[in-house]
Amino acid sequence: MARVRVQPEDFDLSTEVARLRADNPKTGAIVTFVGTVRDLNEGSQVASMELEHYPGMTEESIERIIDQACTRWPVHDALVIHRVGPLLPRDQIVLVAVTSAHRGDAFAACEFIIDYLKTEAPFWKKEQTPEGARWVDARVSDDHALDKWEK
Structure with a gap:
């Protein structure tokens, strides 16, 4: 099973977890995170969001992130599915x-x-708001979240 999928289609959490459970009988824990589109960002209503990526480069980047996690912790498997295209x-x-x-x-x-x-x-995110379209900048808080892993 591929560890990285970048796709416009939605995914089914139950199906993906069932696949991971079937892969290794020694698995005692499965942790998942699902991120969703919010209707409010930086004080503005968000009507929709469009996600763009650089095919090939994006998947390689995510593979490297997973590899780093697998060298730091005894992970059996990891999966990242990231959607692109228009989202609500x-x-x-x-x-x-x-x-x-x-x-x-x-x-x-x-x-x-x-x-x-x-x-x-x-990835690049563009939001549609009442004030018009805007590209979403990286958050300082996301950069600070990395600090704990550098120690």
Whole structure:
């Protein structure tokens, strides 16, 4: 099973977790994170969002992030599904799922992956608001989230 999928189609959390559970009988923990489109960002209503990426480069970048997590924690498997294209509030954007023997390792690896995904993967987001279209800048808080992993 591919560890990285970048796609316009939605994903089904139950189906993806079932696939991960079937892969390794030694798995004792599966941790998932699902990110969704919010209807409010930086004080403005968000009618829709469009995500763009650089094909090939994006997948390679995410693979490197997963590899880093797998060297830091005893992870059995990891999966990142990231959607691109037009999305509406409440739509799923991203799934990060990690399996390991123990929950602590799975939680840490999952958090690490999403923290790096938010800052290191080449995605661009454009929101449609009442004030017009705007590109979403990286958040300082996302950069600060990386600080804990550098120690």
